[in-house]
Amino acid sequence: MNASFDWGALLGDANVRSVLLGSMLLGAGAGVLGCFTFLRKRALLGDALAHATLPGVCLAFLVTGSKHPFVLLVGATITGWLGVAAVNVITKRSRIKDDAALALTLSVFFGFGIVLLTRIQKTGAAAQAGLDKFLFGQAASLVPADVLLLGGVTVVLLACVVLAFKEFKLLAFDPQFAATIGRPVGALDFLLNTLTVLSVTVGLQAVGVVLMAAMLVTPAAAARYWTDRLPVMLVLAGTIGALAGAIGAVVSMTAPRMPTGPWTVVAATALFAVSLVAAPRRGVVARTLRRWRTRRRVAEENVLKTLYHLGESDGVWDAPRKASDVSGRRRAKTAGVASVLPRLANAGWVERTGEAWRLTRAGLDRARRVVRLHRLWEVYLTERLHLAADHVHDDAEEIEHILTPELEAQLEAALARPRFDPHRQQIPYDAPVPASAAEPTVVP
Amino acid sequence: MTLDDRTPVRPAMEDGVPPLRRFPIEGVPPLEVHDLSVAYQRRPVLWDIDFAIPPATLIGVVGPNGAGKSTLLKAVMGLLPLASGEVRLFGEPFPAHRQRLGYVPQRESVDWDFPTSALDVVLMGRYGKRALFQRPNAADREIARRALQRMGMAAFADRQISQLSGGQQQRVFLARALAQEAELYLMDEPFAGVDAATEQAVLELLRELKTQGRTVVVVHHDLANVPQYFDWVLMLNLRLVAIGPVNEVFTAEHLRQTYGGRLRLLTEVTETLRRQEQEVRR
Numbered sequence: 001m002n003a004s005f006d007w008g009a010l011l012g013d014a015n016v017r018s019v020l021l022g023s024m025l026l027g028a029g030a031g032v033l034g035c036f037t038f039l040r041k042r043a044l045l046g047d048a049l050a051h052a053t054l055p056g057v058c059l060a061f062l063v064t065g066s067k068h069p070f071v072l073l074v075g076a077t078i079t080g081w082l083g084v085a086a087v088n089v090i091t092k093r094s095r096i097k098d099d100a101a102l103a104l105t106l107s108v109f110f111g112f113g114i115v116l117l118t119r120i121q122k123t124g125a126a127a128q129a130g131l132d133k134f135l136f137g138q139a140a141s142l143v144p145a146d147v148l149l150l151g152g153v154t155v156v157l158l159a160c161v162v163l164a165f166k167e168f169k170l171l172a173f174d175p176q177f178a179a180t181i182g183r184p185v186g187a188l189d190f191l192l193n194t195l196t197v198l199s200v201t202v203g204l205q206a207v208g209v210v211l212m213a214a215m216l217v218t219p220a221a222a223a224r225y226w227t228d229r230l231p232v233m234l235v236l237a238g239t240i241g242a243l244a245g246a247i248g249a250v251v252s253m254t255a256p257r258m259p260t261g262p263w264t265v266v267a268a269t270a271l272f273a274v275s276l277v278a279a280p281r282r283g284v285v286a287r288t289l290r291r292w293r294t295r296r297r298v299a300e301e302n303v304l305k306t307l308y309h310l311g312e313s314d315g316v317w318d319a320p321r322k323a324s325d326v327s328g329r330r331r332a333k334t335a336g337v338a339s340v341l342p343r344l345a346n347a348g349w350v351e352r353t354g355e356a357w358r359l360t361r362a363g364l365d366r367a368r369r370v371v372r373l374h375r376l377w378e379v380y381l382t383e384r385l386h387l388a389a390d391h392v393h394d395d396a397e398e399i400e401h402i403l404t405p406e407l408e409a410q411l412e413a414a415l416a417r418p419r420f421d422p423h424r425q426q427i428p429y430d431a432p433v434p435a436s437a438a439e440p441t442v443v444p
Numbered sequence: 445m446t447l448d449d450r451t452p453v454r455p456a457m458e459d460g461v462p463p464l465r466r467f468p469i470e471g472v473p474p475l476e477v478h479d480l481s482v483a484y485q486r487r488p489v490l491w492d493i494d495f496a497i498p499p500a501t502l503i504g505v506v507g508p509n510g511a512g513k514s515t516l517l518k519a520v521m522g523l524l525p526l527a528s529g530e531v532r533l534f535g536e537p538f539p540a541h542r543q544r545l546g547y548v549p550q551r552e553s554v555d556w557d558f559p560t561s562a563l564d565v566v567l568m569g570r571y572g573k574r575a576l577f578q579r580p581n582a583a584d585r586e587i588a589r590r591a592l593q594r595m596g597m598a599a600f601a602d603r604q605i606s607q608l609s610g611g612q613q614q615r616v617f618l619a620r621a622l623a624q625e626a627e628l629y630l631m632d633e634p635f636a637g638v639d640a641a642t643e644q645a646v647l648e649l650l651r652e653l654k655t656q657g658r659t660v661v662v663v664h665h666d667l668a669n670v671p672q673y674f675d676w677v678l679m680l681n682l683r684l685v686a687i688g689p690v691n692e693v694f695t696a697e698h699l700r701q702t703y704g705g706r707l708r709l710l711t712e713v714t715e716t717l718r719r720q721e722q723e724v725r726r
Contacts, residue, residue, distance in 0.1 A: 163577055170568055174554045180521045180547040181572030228604035230559045
């Protein structure tokens, strides 16, 4: 923003404050209620209900002739609820499945709303009534009285969620179990749906019926990336919704003819994209990093293992080997091996002597473990899954890198510490195997 | 279509099903079901089920796919509307003793990616003891922790549930049932798709519940171990084929009746009912 834009003066303006506050409240309300919509996999129901509010707004105006926000809110709530009820009745009472029921409800209600809106426009009243702003939202049209009403409703919504948190959680996670312990599942479902309808109607003026469903789903989907706890998810989704609302409001005020809904939704989507990419553990970056680290470790272990194999063939465990010796043995690229070796040296697994590298004590132990896991797994596959000995190597090449010490112990115990793998190669243990241990069980 | 279209032949058996034997039950039966029928959209899926089970018994419910095993459990708990019949818990109509009933649904019935921890799920077993909107207290938490511990899951209390293996998830569900401190348990396939260690843990739990005088009704799919696992068996295929002590009713003849195809007449009547319902709707 350039310097001529005076934020201080803008925030001092009561109207500006109410636009900002109103947009944030509606974003927070929709974000919190949307978590339950999202977790119950009813995102499309939110879309149908948002569209179903349009005829309500128009009818309320036609009947009362008033554009008082309370009147329009009541109308929107009624038809929004009828939309939800229509979906439920159609799926329960007919053979139509829920996707078709949602599509039917959405288009019929929205179509009816558009017919009414056109009719109102023909009479020339729409402009005065400003009903067309309900399509795509106009945050700048919020006045302090609107914010008082919308804010009041939002506070009630959030209070209900806090109060009924435990019941809503159970309802969303396992409704059948809730019914078996005597919870009034029907009534709770009704309450949650009503709160969701209200959170949508509260947002209509600023976001519009067409895009309001995105405010239910997007903040919830974004919040899910950051946490595994439902309370935290609710707070985060509320915050993300509020932030998106604020951004939409600012755009609406700086460009008054611009509809707010699309901007709010774009802002929410941007926050979602950030979550998708940057969230710890679940985000794309974290996942990629994890995969990359694993690949790196696998490459390192393969080089260590090959050094061990070389030692096994000539009996000299700490002989210096060239990168080309290793790559020749593994049929790998010499350059690749050459790039891994210095990393291994830094970590203390190998030592450099001139152009060659040799295993350190620690490196030998680690290499031995990889080889041991490989061969134990081969024994397991041939003995327990009855696979042919020449079919088990490729599988073991993968498994050797991922077995945990616990699984290793279980594997050792289950197979009674076999001395040889199916190819008659010795399985190297850290402690010597007693002489009585089993002879090879499968002949290559 | 008429019934005559089908190759007739099969003699007697059709409606000559031998009457159910009654086994004596001492004390108040934890669960009685009288003349229960259930229909999905007018299509009957359970016909005239009638039985009572004794206290402190492990009962396996077996039958082919689509026999109505899960439906029976759900109908008993009032999750499905009954077309007819009555369910009694501890001698009284069902709702009176709801809190003495514990339920373990099929593991796949919920979304394990839900943002919650193992302990939180187990705590849900305590919700029934608390009023609507009332939070669980410290004692409830203690009970939930002990239930997790009992299932060998203490170390996973704070783990998000999607990070648990299938067997561990099943144990969380069983811990939740334990936390309910119920006297009659209904379990839907607790042995399905679990590892050997979990199978053993579930079995030990069942036996311990029994020695504590509780009754457990288990929907089970592995016929091979029915005699080892259960005292009684309930054999179901749309109707009740047999119920009683395993060594008396788990017979080749009953198995043939249970698994040897549906009763032809019953299946056709069911189909006809369904078709007519559709025609009415068209």
